[in-house]
Amino acid sequence: MSDNANRKVVLNKRxxxxxxxxxxxxxxxPVRDLKDGEVLLKxxxxxxxxxxxxxxNDSKGYMDPIEIGATIxxxxxxxxxxxxxxxxxxxxxxxxxxxxxxYSIISGDAPMVYxxxxxxxxxxxxxxxAGMPGRTGYCGLTHVGKPxxxxxxxxxxxxxxxxxxxxxxxxxxxxRVVGVAGGEKKCRYVVxxxxxxxCIDYKGGNxxxxxxxxxxxxxxxxxxxxxxxxxxxxxxxxxxxxxVPICGFVSAxxxxxxxxxxxxxxxxxxxxxxxxxxxxxVTEWQDQHQEVTxxxxxxxxxxxxxxxxxxxxxxxxxxxxxxxxxxxxxxxxQLVRIAD
Ligand code: NDP
Numbered sequence: 001m002s003d004n005a006n007r008k009v010v011l012n013k014r015x016x017x018x019x020x021x022x023x024x025x026x027x028x029x030p031v032r033d034l035k036d037g038e039v040l041l042k043x044x045x046x047x048x049x050x051x052x053x054x055x056x057n058d059s060k061g062y063m064d065p066i067e068i069g070a071t072i073x074x075x076x077x078x079x080x081x082x083x084x085x086x087x088x089x090x091x092x093x094x095x096x097x098x099x100x101x102x103y104s105i106i107s108g109d110a111p112m113v114y115x116x117x118x119x120x121x122x123x124x125x126x127x128x129x130a131g132m133p134g135r136t137g138y139c140g141l142t143h144v145g146k147p148x149x150x151x152x153x154x155x156x157x158x159x160x161x162x163x164x165x166x167x168x169x170x171x172x173x174x175x176r177v178v179g180v181a182g183g184e185k186k187c188r189y190v191v192x193x194x195x196x197x198x199c200i201d202y203k204g205g206n207x208x209x210x211x212x213x214x215x216x217x218x219x220x221x222x223x224x225x226x227x228x229x230x231x232x233x234x235x236x237x238x239x240x241x242x243x244v245p246i247c248g249f250v251s252a253x254x255x256x257x258x259x260x261x262x263x264x265x266x267x268x269x270x271x272x273x274x275x276x277x278x279x280x281x282v283t284e285w286q287d288q289h290q291e292v293t294x295x296x297x298x299x300x301x302x303x304x305x306x307x308x309x310x311x312x313x314x315x316x317x318x319x320x321x322x323x324x325x326x327x328x329x330x331x332x333x334q335l336v337r338i339a340d
Pocket of ligand 1: 049050051132133136156157158159160161162163180181182183186202224225226227228230246247248249250251252280281282283325326327328329330332333334
C-alpha cells in the first residue's frame with residue numbers, strides 16, 4: 001500500500017437547484033498499490049467546467065449522471081509519480097479525466113489522456129483556452145458557426161475560456177465581434193484586452209437596446225453559451241441565413257426542474273425563419289485534438305490569444321469556486337491549484 005492518502009470530492013446528494021452545503025463532500029482514502037499497466041497521477045491543476053452541474057442531476061443528458069458516492073468528474077493536469085505502464089514514465093505531465101481528487105490511478109491504455117508537450121505556455125492553460133474549452137470555442141465556431149469576413153458574430157460568457165477563444169478567433173477571421181458579459185469590469189476587459197468590437201453588460205438593464213446598437217447590421221453568427229434573456233434578445237436580431245452553434249446554456253444549469261426550462265431550441269425553433277442551429281460536442285472533433293491544441297498553444301505563446309483565469313487554492317475550496325463560476329463570480333477560466 002502506498003503511503004499517500006487521497007482526498008476526493010464525491011456526490012453525496014443530488015442538488016435541488018443551487019448546490020447546498022452537504023451535496024458535495026470530501027472523502028479520504030488510502031492510495032492503493034498499482035497493478036500492472038496502471039499509472040499513479042498526482043493532480044496539479046483541476047478544471048471546473050459548467051457541464052459538471054447537469055451531470056449531478058438524475059437525468060440523462062448527452063452524458064450519464066454521476067452516481068451518488070462517485071467522484072465528481074472533471075479534467076485535470078497531473079504528474080506521473082509511479083508507473084507500471086510502458087507508455088508513461090515518472091515525471092510525465094498529462095491531461096486526463098481523473099475527477100476532483102488529489103491522486104488518481106489510470107490505466108496506461110485509458111483514452112483521452114494526453115501528454116503535454118512543452119510549447120512554452122503554463123500547464124493550466126491546457127485546461128482552459130488551449131484545452132477542452134478552447135477547442136470547443138475554436139471548433140464550434142469554425143465548423144458550425146462558419147463565419148465569413150465582414151459578418152457580425154455575437155458570443156456570451158465572453159470573458160470565459162470558450163467565449164474568449166470564439167471572439168478572438170472570429171476577429172482573426174475578419175468579423176465584427178460583439179461579446180455579452182456580466183458586469184462592466186468584464187465588458188471592459190473583453191473590449192480593451194481581448195480586442196472585441198463591443199461588449200454588452202446583460203446585467204446593465206438595457207440588454208435589447210444595447211445589443212441592437214452594437215449590431216447595426218444584425219447578427220450572422222450567435223455562439224450560444226448561456227440561454228435565457230440573452231438568447232431571446234439575440235433572436236430578434238438574427239439575419240436571414242444566420243448560424244447558431246449551440247454549445248451550452250449555463251443560465252439553466254441550476255434549474256430545479258430542467259424539463260420546464262425554455263431552451264435555445266425552443267426559442268430558435270419557434271422563429272418564423274429559424275437560423276441554422278444545432279447542439280454540438282467538442283468531441284465531434286476529437287481527431288483534431290492534437291492539431292487544435294497545438295494551434296491554440298502557439299497562439300498563446302505568440303501573444304495572439306489573450307485570456308484570464310481565476311484560481312482557487314486546494315480541493316477544500318473547489319466546491320465554493322464551482323458554485324461561484326455558475327453565477328459568474330469567475331473572471332476567465334476557473335481553476336483549482338491542487339499541488340505545485
Ligand atoms: P465560463 O468560464 O464562461 O463560466 C460560465 C459563465 O457563464 C459565467 O462566468 C457567467 O459569465 C456566465 N453566466 C452564468 N449565468 C448566466 C446567465 N444567467 N446569463 C448569462 N450568462 C451567465 O464557462 P466556459 O467558457 O467554460 O463554458 C461556456 C459554455 O460552453 C457553457 O455553457 C458550457 O456548458 C459550454 N461548453 C460546451 C461544450 C460542448 O462540447 N458543447 C464544452 C465546453 C463548454 P458572466 O459573468 O459573463 O455572465
